[in-house]
Amino acid sequence: MTDTYAGPSSASVLLQQPPGKPDFDVLVVGAGPAGSAAALAAARAGCSVALLERGPFPGSKNVYGGVVYGRVLDELVPQWWEEMPVERWVTRRSTMVMTADQALTVDFRSQRWGTAPYNGATAHRADLDGWLAGHAVAAGAVLVPATVATGLLRTTAGTVVGVRTDRPDGDLTARVVIACDGVNSFLAKEAGLHPKQDTARHLTLGVKETLALPREVIEQRFGLTGRDGQDIEILGCTRGIPGGGFLYTNLESVSLGVVVGLPGLATAKVRPEELLADLKAHPAIAPLVRGGRQVEYAAHLIPEGGYDHLPELAGDGLLVAGDAAGMCLAAGIWLEGVNFAIGAGMYAGRAAVAAIGAGDTSQAGLAGYRRALEKSFVLADHRKLRKVPGLVLSERMQRQYPGLICDLAEGLFEVDNPRPKPGLRRLLRTAVRRHGVSPRRLLADAITGMRAFG
Amino acid sequence: MTGQPGEDYREISFDDRMDGTEFRVSERAHITVDTEVCDSCTVRSCLHVCPAKLFVPRADGGILFNFEQCFECGACYQVCDAEGAITWTYPDGGLGVVFRKG
Numbered sequence: 001m002t003d004t005y006a007g008p009s010s011a012s013v014l015l016q017q018p019p020g021k022p023d024f025d026v027l028v029v030g031a032g033p034a035g036s037a038a039a040l041a042a043a044r045a046g047c048s049v050a051l052l053e054r055g056p057f058p059g060s061k062n063v064y065g066g067v068v069y070g071r072v073l074d075e076l077v078p079q080w081w082e083e084m085p086v087e088r089w090v091t092r093r094s095t096m097v098m099t100a101d102q103a104l105t106v107d108f109r110s111q112r113w114g115t116a117p118y119n120g121a122t123a124h125r126a127d128l129d130g131w132l133a134g135h136a137v138a139a140g141a142v143l144v145p146a147t148v149a150t151g152l153l154r155t156t157a158g159t160v161v162g163v164r165t166d167r168p169d170g171d172l173t174a175r176v177v178i179a180c181d182g183v184n185s186f187l188a189k190e191a192g193l194h195p196k197q198d199t200a201r202h203l204t205l206g207v208k209e210t211l212a213l214p215r216e217v218i219e220q221r222f223g224l225t226g227r228d229g230q231d232i233e234i235l236g237c238t239r240g241i242p243g244g245g246f247l248y249t250n251l252e253s254v255s256l257g258v259v260v261g262l263p264g265l266a267t268a269k270v271r272p273e274e275l276l277a278d279l280k281a282h283p284a285i286a287p288l289v290r291g292g293r294q295v296e297y298a299a300h301l302i303p304e305g306g307y308d309h310l311p312e313l314a315g316d317g318l319l320v321a322g323d324a325a326g327m328c329l330a331a332g333i334w335l336e337g338v339n340f341a342i343g344a345g346m347y348a349g350r351a352a353v354a355a356i357g358a359g360d361t362s363q364a365g366l367a368g369y370r371r372a373l374e375k376s377f378v379l380a381d382h383r384k385l386r387k388v389p390g391l392v393l394s395e396r397m398q399r400q401y402p403g404l405i406c407d408l409a410e411g412l413f414e415v416d417n418p419r420p421k422p423g424l425r426r427l428l429r430t431a432v433r434r435h436g437v438s439p440r441r442l443l444a445d446a447i448t449g450m451r452a453f454g
Numbered sequence: 455m456t457g458q459p460g461e462d463y464r465e466i467s468f469d470d471r472m473d474g475t476e477f478r479v480s481e482r483a484h485i486t487v488d489t490e491v492c493d494s495c496t497v498r499s500c501l502h503v504c505p506a507k508l509f510v511p512r513a514d515g516g517i518l519f520n521f522e523q524c525f526e527c528g529a530c531y532q533v534c535d536a537e538g539a540i541t542w543t544y545p546d547g548g549l550g551v552v553f554r555k556g
Contacts (some may be wrong), residue, residue, distance in 0.1 A: 056478070056548045061526060063556035125556040146548025166547050184528045200532040207505045210474075210555040253555070266499035266533045273471065273505070294466060296474045296555040299505035299525040301532070 012152045012190055013164050019153075019173040024050045026352050027162060027174035028141075029149045029187060031058035031133045032125075033338045034322025034345035035180035039136035040076055041349025042178075047356065049141040050172060051133065052165065054148045054181075059129030061182070063208060063300035066248035066255040067120045067231050068128060069339040072377075074117070076346060077135060081118045085127035087250035088229025089113060090120035092222070095333060096284065098236045102406035103284035105232075114228050122229050122248050122255070128338070149181065152190055152318070159362070160191060160317035176352040176361050178319045180345060183301045185324035193312040193320055200262045202305030204243060204330070207272040208257035211292025215252050221288050222249050233335060235392075236402025237279045241268045242393040245279050246335075247288065256280065256289055259302060259330075261393055272299070302337070304330040304393075307379070307386035314366040321348040329381060331388035331452075340378050347372040387452045396445060400435045407431040468507055472523050480549040483521045484542070485530070491539035492517040499533035500540070525551050 026042040028035045031053035039051040055061040067090060073080040091114040096105040113119040137143050144165075153162035153171060162173035179187040183203070188194055213221075222230045234245035243260035258275045265272065279285055303326040310326050313319065321327070322341035329336045351369035355361045373379040391397060411427040422430075432439055485508075492498075493516055500509040500517070505527060508520045524545075531542035544550070 054544055054547055055550075056552060059556065060552045060554075061550075061556075063525075063553055124554065126554050148544050148547045200535060203529075203532060205503060205505065205527065205529050208556075209471075250555075255555075262503060262529060262532055265503050266497075269502050271502055271507070273468070294471065294474055296553065297471050297505075298475065298553050298556050299527045299529075300556075301527050301529060 012154045013171075015153055015155055015161065018155050019161055022162065022173040022175055024048045024172065024174040025356055026050075026176050026178060026349070027172055028052065028178045028180060029163060030054075030180035030182055030322070030324070031136075031143060031145070032062055032129055032180055032182065032322055032341060033132055034324070034327075034341035034348070035178070036129065036132040036136045037076060037342045037345030038178045038180060038321060038349035038352070039141040040132070040139050041346045042353050043136060043139035043141040045350070045353040047353055049136070050174070051136055051141045051143045052147050052149055052163070052172075053133070053143065053145045056146050057126070057130060058133040058143070058145070059124075059126040062125040062129055063206065063298045064125060064337060065206065065208070065246045065257060065259075065335060066122050066250070067335075068123050069120050069336060070118065072339045072343045072346070076342070081116055083131070084121070084123070085131050086121040086123050086227070088122045088224070088227050089118055090122065090231045091228040092224070092230035093120075094230065094232040096232055096234045097402045097405050098234060098282060098284060099403045099406050101283060102410060103282070104406050104409045105284070114226075120231065122231070122250050124250070132342075149187060152177070152187055158316060160315060163187070175356050176317055176319065176366070178321060178345075178348050178352060179324050180320075180322045180341075181324050183303050183323040185320065187318075188311055188320045188324050191315045191318050193315060193318075195311070202303060202309045202326070203262045204259045204302045204304050205262055205265060205272060205299060206257055206259040206302050207276060207299045208255055208297070209276060209294050210250075210253050210255055210296040210298070211289055212253045212295045213289075213292045218249055218252070218254065224249065227251075233333070234279070235397070237282065238275055238398070239268065239270060239278070240399040241265055241270065241275070242398050247285060253295060254289060254292060256285070261304075262301070302330065303328050304389055306330070306389040307382035310382070313370050313373070314363050316362045319348045319352060319366055319369055321345045327378060327382070329385065330392070331385040332392045333453075334385070340381075343376055343378040344373060347376065347378070385452060387448060391445065391448055391452065394445075396437065396441065400437050404431045404435045404437060407434060472506065475523070476552040476554065477523050478549045478552060479522045480545045482546060484545040484550065485519070485521045485524065486541045487517070487519045488539045488541075489516055489519075491537055495537050495539065497537065500530045503529040503533050505529065
């Protein structure tokens with residue numbers, strides 16, 4: 001294991017002289033949901049803000065499963081649902097557990113989620129991120145696209161005072177830098193906020209196909225009307241590699257993907273698109289996606305370590321938010337990220353404003369950020385569910401439980417006349433034995449699950 | 455791949471798979487590989503984890519490498535960390551992959 005990172009910013013630029021008046025109060029790197037929320041919060045409070053984006057436009061480098069939960073926006077953009085670029089409102093939420101030829105689905109629908117103030121929505125990141133960045137710009141932030149932050153500018157004492165960019169004369173200085181530069185966050189790593197060892201262990205790789213289908217075909221197959229949408233989360237579709245899958249409906253396409261742990265994928269010697277091909281051919285999925293023309297194939301890393309593996313969130317002159325701070329929640333029935341990014345960005349922006357106002361942008365002066373996060377859903381949810389990522393990605397949950405659950409359902413629903421019906425207890429005993437699960441282990445996992453979710 | 459009824463939508467070549475994704479290719483290779491390290495590497499995780507299949511084995515045992523259709527996910531350098539062959543940077547501003555449906 002090397003102790004240096006790959007990335008554009010392997011070494012900070014040390015300034016012998018502290019800069020004079022900085023170019024901006026706040027410099028936000030990355031115009032994803034965290035960055036735009038940070039820029040919006042800071043600009044609204046009257047700070048001068050630059051928002052750097054390495055892609056040609058916000059969202060162009062970004063990929064996610066496909067569902068955003070917008071409630072956090074109530075504070076930033078009142079009535080956001082009237083203007084957010086949404087594909088469909090999720091009114092049908094399903095969890096599917098599958099083996100190669102079985103599938104058990106828990107399917108919930110609520111028409112209340114299809115009316116204001118709404119719950120989840122499918123959206124494309126190029127639309128969503130651009131929309132939120134537009135709000136930051138309207139509040140006064142300067143969006144600087146097509147620009148890579150290649151390293152931190154630091155004083156000899158180590159305080160972050162800006163970034164170097166890949167533009168000619170590209171140094172930009174600021175009182176506070178907010179790194180929202182995504183899962184690979186070279187800036188946070190360069191500042192020493194991330195642990196340097198074993199970084200791949202808590203990362204998953206998501207691959208996603210966007211499959212175009214006519215609107216009415218989607219509505220027929222998924223039982224939807226108007227802007228209603230379905231979101232299906234899948235366990236057991238990854239050949240035992242820790243991970244899962246998803247299928248989300250957009251207006252005129254569906255997003256089909258798998259998410260797998262990076263170390264598991266590397267050792268399994270399976271390629272990600274093979275897992276997607278499996279999923280597409282599965283009898284429970286094939287009829288839903290049949291004939292879909294692939295319009296985009298995409299991939300992205302996801303930080304799934306949860307609360308116990310968050311980096312440091314602040315340094316002298318520096319805050320970290322969003323994927324750069326590992327704020328993705330991958331906890332089985334909850335798979336969320338954009339909402340945490342928006343929340344964290346908002347609090348980072350406010351903390352930067354408060355620190356600038358108080359004249360102390362040191363790590364101590366910025367510590368209000370972490371306190372605000374701990375009080376809000378952002379870290380409260382992560383803290384509460386800290387044990388779940390480990391449980392969901394465990395060997396048993398991945399290799400044994402899907403088959404056990406499906407066999408249990410098959411036994412329960414099978415009509416095997418003239419033999420009398422087996423009792424649930426016997427079915428469970430048989431399934432547990434067939435899948436080599438220790439009953440004690442099963443009980444322990446059930447208790448862990450109840451505690452973690454409870 | 456026109457999505458006509460009856461057509462087997464599951465059969466898709468890797469080239470076709472990558473066809474829908476836009477890349478603004480930079481002249482500068484944003485990833486570099488020290489192939490001497492690759493020659494002695496027995497793990498070769500990059501072959502499996504790169505979703506864009508940018509790493510392919512050569513007949514002589516080496517690894518052939520391309521940077522042009524990179525999703526910029528970082529999976530390759532993350533799994534190669536131990537081997538240390540891959541140096542990974544972002545493409546220059548505005549270049550590289552451009553997702554529309556992400």
